[in-house]
Amino acid sequence: MSGATWTAGSNPALSAKKLRTAAGNRAAESQGESMARPVRTRIAPSPTGDPHVGTAYVALFNLAFARQHGGQFILRIEDTDQVRSDVASEAMIYDALRWLGLEWDEGPDVGGPHGPYRQSERAEIYREHAERLVASGDAYPCFCTKERLDALRAEQREKKLALGYDGHCRSIPPQEAERRRKAGEAHVIRLAMPREGESVVRDLLRGVIRFPNEQIDDQVLLKSDGFPTYHLANVVDDHLMEVSHVIRAEEWISSLPKHVRLYEAFGWDEPVFCHLPLLRNADRSKISKRKNPVSLNYYRRAGFLPEAMLNYLALMGWTMPDEREEFGLDEFVDELKLEGVTLGGPVFDLAKLTWLNGRYMRRLEPAELLARLRSEILSDGYLLEVLPLVRERIDTLDAFMEYSQFFFTGDLTYDDAARTKLVAKGRTAPQTAKALRTLLEDHLDGLMEWSAENLEEVVRGFCEASGWTPKELFMPIRVAVTGSPATPPLFETMAVLGKELCRRRLRNAVTELRSMK
């Protein structure tokens, strides 16, 4: 353990109960350190889908902590998964964080002294570092095939053994490994973890955490495509970017020993690690899109104010000294004590968020409220998209609202007529529910470019594959998404409504259909 740096820049009056004493001693020791490192924090999302509410949550705490200490908050794009990463997702992350007012000091789009800030542009750096570890014996090439690893896992599962790589290639003599690499044999680079003893790591909120080393397998650092895994990339980058505090989600605790081992192998000081509790669904599982809206795009489209959103997110991990629940980002920056973050996984409660949002709305001057309405719900741009679709169906201006109201409302209520049409002709309610659900989850959720053309292609493709005819399926979709059997062309309507609203309404329709038994 490198030891000293965990106190860098903070005043760790630790709240972790079990370590109070030890922590207090360490804090006292470090008080003489006038050379505290500047505080630098980061958010490191991977651009593989819709911008996630959890990203905003973690970003908020990182930004607040950095700002409180006059440090920097960095945005780093972790796009080392070549298949899953895409530029549309990256752009949405920027948009969503900016919408919330979570501005970063350094990042791919704003630059900074430690760039590039997009990991795909740093591949060479990771490769060099991986080689350093191979040279020092802290990592080794592994030639195991996917088939062998699958078989290994299957066997371990069957025999109820601990899962993980068995270290097969670790015993290959370095010279031979080198020869095979030169010969062009496909391989990855794995971290050589100690096999006995225990790894002792420290989390700001929880104190010391111990892991038996036999539990920790040899993690892949460099994939066979030459790209790093998260484990290598995040450690290398956090060090090179001089990140002082790694504030991230709790799900990373299990891999902390590997990260700590990497710092040690490189001979680097560790940052302070602080793992925030995971946001939860109502059933207490980790928040997920099956059970909760998780896309920041949804919250924006659904008419939540960014400042209310931020306020609520702060409440998910922090309580003000006077227990006030309504406060702005500046107050949060002033008052936050990282060590005081609450540990229980908070259930994300839409009802309370909605209440808070209402409070914020009522506080705004009418003119300001109108400006919000104009920018999010009644923008000229949106109106201009809706108008062409409705125009042919109305004869006077005042009929506009009547024919277009579903473009401006949130959740729909299906009347009896609508409920009837929600069920596909010649099919049952459960069948229709299943089709809509599959369409949504397997085909629509992953669609990044929500255009009429793409939608049509995807939906027709689904029909072909599933044996549903367009004639059967289009009406239920139409009613689900608009609440009415008479609407402008389906895919254009869906494109204008946007992904978030369509997704939400489709999901509600599935619930509705299921209730019909």
Added chain:
RNA sequence: GACCCCAUCGUCUAGCCAGGUCAAGGACACCGGCCUUUCACGCCGGCAACACGGGUUCAAAUCCCGUUGGGGUCGCCA
């Protein structure tokens, strides 16, 4: 299953580190009332929790151990 984390009202939490002032406080939701032409807002009131079992102590929501429960991780994803 193994390892790790967590544990106060249905939900978010205060209190816990420095045990007594806690017959456990606040907020959301829910219920009732007031205000009001209606609804909403606002205000007032109500319902509702220390997971369980041991231990330490004059005293435990607070400290210790165990159990139970919940969660996370176990990928050439992050």
